[in-house]
Amino acid sequence: MKIVVCAKYVPDATGDRKFNADNTVDRVGVDGVLSELDEYAVEEALQIRDATDGEVVVVTVGPEVARAAVLKSLQMGADSGVHVLDEAIHGSDSAATSLILARAVERQRPDLVLCGMASTDGGMSVVPAMLAERLGLPQVTFASEVVVEDTTVRIRRDGDAATEVIEATTPLILSVTDQCNEPRYPSFKGIMAAKKKPVETLTLGDLGIAADQVGLDAAWTRVDGFTERLPKSAGTVVTDDNGSGADQLVSFLVSQKFV
Amino acid sequence: MSEILVLVDHADGSVRKTTAELLTFARRLGTPSAVFIGAGIESARDALRQYGAERVYVVDSPDVGDYLVAPKAEALAQLVQRTGPAAVLLPSNAEGKEIAGRLAIKTASGLITDAVDVTPADGGVAATQSVFAGSYTVNSAVTHGTPIVTIKPNSTTPEAVEGSAVEERVDVTISELAKTARVVERKPREATGRPELTEAAIVVSGGRGTGGNFEPVEQFADTLGAAVGASRAAVDSGWYPHAYQIGQTGKTVSPQLYVATGISGAIQHRAGMQTSKTIVAINKDEEAPIFELVDFGVVGDLHTVLPAATAQVQARKG
Numbered sequence: 001m002k003i004v005v006c007a008k009y010v011p012d013a014t015g016d017r018k019f020n021a022d023n024t025v026d027r028v029g030v031d032g033v034l035s036e037l038d039e040y041a042v043e044e045a046l047q048i049r050d051a052t053d054g055e056v057v058v059v060t061v062g063p064e065v066a067r068a069a070v071l072k073s074l075q076m077g078a079d080s081g082v083h084v085l086d087e088a089i090h091g092s093d094s095a096a097t098s099l100i101l102a103r104a105v106e107r108q109r110p111d112l113v114l115c116g117m118a119s120t121d122g123g124m125s126v127v128p129a130m131l132a133e134r135l136g137l138p139q140v141t142f143a144s145e146v147v148v149e150d151t152t153v154r155i156r157r158d159g160d161a162a163t164e165v166i167e168a169t170t171p172l173i174l175s176v177t178d179q180c181n182e183p184r185y186p187s188f189k190g191i192m193a194a195k196k197k198p199v200e201t202l203t204l205g206d207l208g209i210a211a212d213q214v215g216l217d218a219a220w221t222r223v224d225g226f227t228e229r230l231p232k233s234a235g236t237v238v239t240d241d242n243g244s245g246a247d248q249l250v251s252f253l254v255s256q257k258f259v
Numbered sequence: 260m261s262e263i264l265v266l267v268d269h270a271d272g273s274v275r276k277t278t279a280e281l282l283t284f285a286r287r288l289g290t291p292s293a294v295f296i297g298a299g300i301e302s303a304r305d306a307l308r309q310y311g312a313e314r315v316y317v318v319d320s321p322d323v324g325d326y327l328v329a330p331k332a333e334a335l336a337q338l339v340q341r342t343g344p345a346a347v348l349l350p351s352n353a354e355g356k357e358i359a360g361r362l363a364i365k366t367a368s369g370l371i372t373d374a375v376d377v378t379p380a381d382g383g384v385a386a387t388q389s390v391f392a393g394s395y396t397v398n399s400a401v402t403h404g405t406p407i408v409t410i411k412p413n414s415t416t417p418e419a420v421e422g423s424a425v426e427e428r429v430d431v432t433i434s435e436l437a438k439t440a441r442v443v444e445r446k447p448r449e450a451t452g453r454p455e456l457t458e459a460a461i462v463v464s465g466g467r468g469t470g471g472n473f474e475p476v477e478q479f480a481d482t483l484g485a486a487v488g489a490s491r492a493a494v495d496s497g498w499y500p501h502a503y504q505i506g507q508t509g510k511t512v513s514p515q516l517y518v519a520t521g522i523s524g525a526i527q528h529r530a531g532m533q534t535s536k537t538i539v540a541i542n543k544d545e546e547a548p549i550f551e552l553v554d555f556g557v558v559g560d561l562h563t564v565l566p567a568a569t570a571q572v573q574a575r576k577g
Contacts, residue, residue, distance in 0.1 A: 013507070013526050017391045037508060094370060095363055120507060121391070124372045125353065126360030129328065133364040138439035139328065142353050144501070154443070157327075158502055160352055160455075161270045165444035166327050172440070178508040179501050220369030220403035224385070227396050235538075237550050240559025246567030249539070250575070252555040256537060258461065258483065258516050259572050 001054035001148070001170070003045045004110040006101055006131070007073050008035040009066035010121040017121070022216060023223040024091045025121055027063055034069040037116035039076070039183035044176045045114045046077045046184075048148050054111075055079050059104050061089060061097060067199070074194035075186035081199040082108075088204055091216025094122070098130035100214060103207035106135065112153070115175040117142055128175040138168035144179040261289040261345035262314075264338060266331075266358065267307065268350040270447070272299020274306040276458045277350045279417035281410055282310040284377050286420060288384055289345050292316060293424075294338060296323050296331050300426070308424035310417055315426045322433040328354060329437035332361035337431045339366055339405055346384050348377070351409040352457075359409050368404025375414045375513070375534070384408065392507070392526055393533030412457040413513045448502065456486045456503060461516045462535070464488035464505055466528075468521020468542060468561055471498040475565035476520055482572045488512065488532075490522045506531035520561040524549025541565065 011017045012031040020026050034042075045056045058073040060066050061084040070081035084104050092100070105113055113135075118125040132139035143155035143166075153174060154167045186194070204211055212218055238248050253259045263285035268275045278293070285291035293312040295303055300317050307315055316338055323330045335358060339347060347362065349355040351373050363370035376387040384406045388397045401407070456462065463485045465476035473487070480487045489499035491506050505512055507530040517535035522528055524540070524547055532538070533552065540549040545558040557564055 013392065013530075017394070019395075094360070098360075098364065117508070123390075123507075124360075124370075125356050126363075126370065126372060129332075129357035129360035130364050132329070133332070133361040136436055139357070140440050141327070141357060159354065160448075160457075160502075162445050162447045164327075164442050164446075166440050167443045168440040177501075220363070220367070220401060221371055222400050222402045224398045224400060226390075226398070229389075229394050229396060229533075232538075232552060232554075235550075235552075235554040235556060237545070237553065237556035237558060239545070240557055240564055243563075243567055245541070245557040245559040245564045246571060249541070249555065249557050249564065249568050250571045252539070253483075253516075253572070254575070256516070258537075259575055 001048060001052040001111045002108065003049055003054055003056045003112045003114060004105050004108050005041050005045045005056060005058045005073065005078065005114045006105070006127070007038045007042065007058050007060050007069045008119045009060060009062045009069035010035045010119055013120050019226055022091065023226065024216065028065055032065055032068060034072040035116060035119045037118055037120060037178060040176050040178055040180050041114040041116045042073045042076050042078060043181045043183040044146060047181065048112065052148065057082060057108055059084070059101065061100050061104070070199055071194060072186070074197045075190045076184055077190055080197055083199055083201045084207065085201050086204040088211035088215045091219060092214045093219040093221050094124055094126050094130060095220055096214035096218060098127050098134055100204070100207065100209060101127065102131055102134040103209060104202065105131065111170040113173045115173065117175055117177045128173050132173040135173070138172040140166045140168050140172060141175040143174060143176045146174065146176065146180060262292050262342050263289040264342065264344045264347045265291055265293050266335065266347070266349040266355065267293050267295045267303065268352070268355065269295070269297070269299065269303055272302030274303045275455070276417065277412045279306065279310040280412065280415050281348045281350065282312055283415050283418045284410060285348055286311050288377065288379050291422065292342070292344070294318070294335060296334055298324070304424065308422050309419055311420035311422040312424050313422045315424050316429045317426060318429050318431055320431065320433065322438060325442055326438045327440040327442060328357045329361065329440065330433045332358045332365065333433055333437050334431040335362050336365040338429065344405060346406040346408060349407070349409045351411045356409050359407050363407050366404050368407050369401030370407045371399055371401060372409045374408050374410045377408055377410065389534050392530035411511065411513065453480065454484070454486045456488055456510050457512055459486035459514055461485035462488050462512050462514045463518040463520065464490065464522060465493055465499070465520050466490035466522030467492040469493060469498065471496065472562070473499055475562055475569070479565045479569045482569050490528050519549050520565060522549055523547045524552060
């Protein structure tokens with residue numbers, strides 16, 4: 001089975017995250033990583049590949065530094081990478097990103113397209129659905145469990161109101177949650193092997209996309225501004241001493257009319 | 260006034276609170292029209308009228324229930340084409356966001372997800388989002404097509420305004436392409452008798468510090484009429500179901516009161532609760548980062564503090 005994983009390079013959530021002067025997310029001047037939730041997609045792809053004797057290609061869209069997301073995936077065990085790199089991509093919204101991904105994915109003629117449940121920066125969770133829409137493929141998304149049998153993919157989706165079992169036939173778009181598996185750490189061998197794995201760099205032109213179809217100016221949404229949330233003024237912290245903690249807690253809740 | 264489409268969030272006609280919130284937002288933007296997809300309109304009618312729906316479009320076809328997301332997006336797209344609304348509002352849950360994503364591509368429209376506020380703006384709507392684990396507030400607008408906005412639960416207080424709720428059955432054509440991801444089994448989540456996590460006014464959550472015993476957390480929650488949540492550490496340890504996980508990879512909550520017990524407050528967790536109005540924490544470790552967020556904190560053992568507090572609250576309620 002040929003599997004393409006869409007992997008995003010994001011600002012590290014444990015570091016400082018900031019915006020550029022044009023209100024886009026700063027992806028270059030901060031520490032970045034492969035989006036943690038995409039590691040589950042890479043892991044699932046590797047497991048399915050190993051069970052079906054297939055191939056895993058990882059696709060990343062982003063600036064030069066975003067190559068790190070491809071590299072991490074290769075270190076985990078993906079077979080090859082594609083990096084779509086073009087200055088005109090800067091500032092693309094989810095719709096434009098899904099267009100670029102759709103074209104890049106299409107060229108691979110995959111049986112399975114795997115995504116994480118959300119990015120850890122924008123966190124919209126819409127790109128898998130947009131990809132399915134653009135490619136005219138079935139979407140089986142937010143999988144907590146995946147079973148692949150031949151060309152049938154069956155997932156468990158734990159929704160707000162119900163748990164559902166969803167089934168579709170390949171080719172399809174699959175997104176997985178963090179309940180799906182436990183992503184492996186790259187081994188020393190994996191890190192060494194990754195250096196020799198092929199990574200293809202593509203431009204928008206290679207994908208048949210015009211520069212004015214994507215990027216900040218072509219976005220269907222506009223960020224007008226942002227404000228940093230002020231740090232909360234320090235609250236009251238008491239130390240429990242033989243029951244005093246509960247007394248003070250309840251007094252606080254009463255004073256705030258929660259009780 | 261221009262029409263605003265609101266996708267009704269319901270389970271077999273039982274309308275969730277988020278729909279009342281969306282109708283309230285819709286009224287601030289124009290004339291609210293509810294889009295009810297699926298069976299059970301008989302049970303939903305009153306709630307939709309009560310929160311100001313002027314029109315109710317009913318799409319009831321087996322095709323929408325038996326397949327994942329795509330048929331609902333097609334139905335909504337056909338309604339958008341017919342009614343030319345000024346905006347489409349959907350609930351910010353997994354399904355709502357996926358329908359919105361497909362609708363955005365189908366109608367070449369800008370999409371904003373996870374808004375906490377929407378207001379009328381020049382020629383469209385402006386939205387407010389809380390991003391990067393609640394550390395920034397972002398103002399944005401849709402500049403192309405029909406504004407599509409998904410709104411987080413608890414973003415406004417529903418205002419009861421009697422609407423005329425003129426009902427119209429709508430026939431939609433669902434393509435074969437939309438019927439490729441089949442729902443082969445559906446098991447409704449077991450009722451806990453507690454409020455829905457993302458909708459609750461009060462949430463009490465437990466983490467590693469519970470040591471796997473959620474009883475004190477649940478009992479305290481029940482005296483306050485609260486929902487129960489759990490940190491990722493607690494869920495990963497198998498102590499509480501994933502459906503109740505709060506944080507980056509779980510639910511985002513924004514209740515009036517959030518009580519974190521035995522939770523250190525890592526960025527992963529903060530992402531799911533930082534915008535709560537009032538934050539209380541109980542933790543044995545006085546250095547726990549959660550205390551940086553609190554309005555009130557107790558350095559102590561939740562296993563002694565919670566039962567004592569539960570007893571006191573019960574005594575006060577008589």
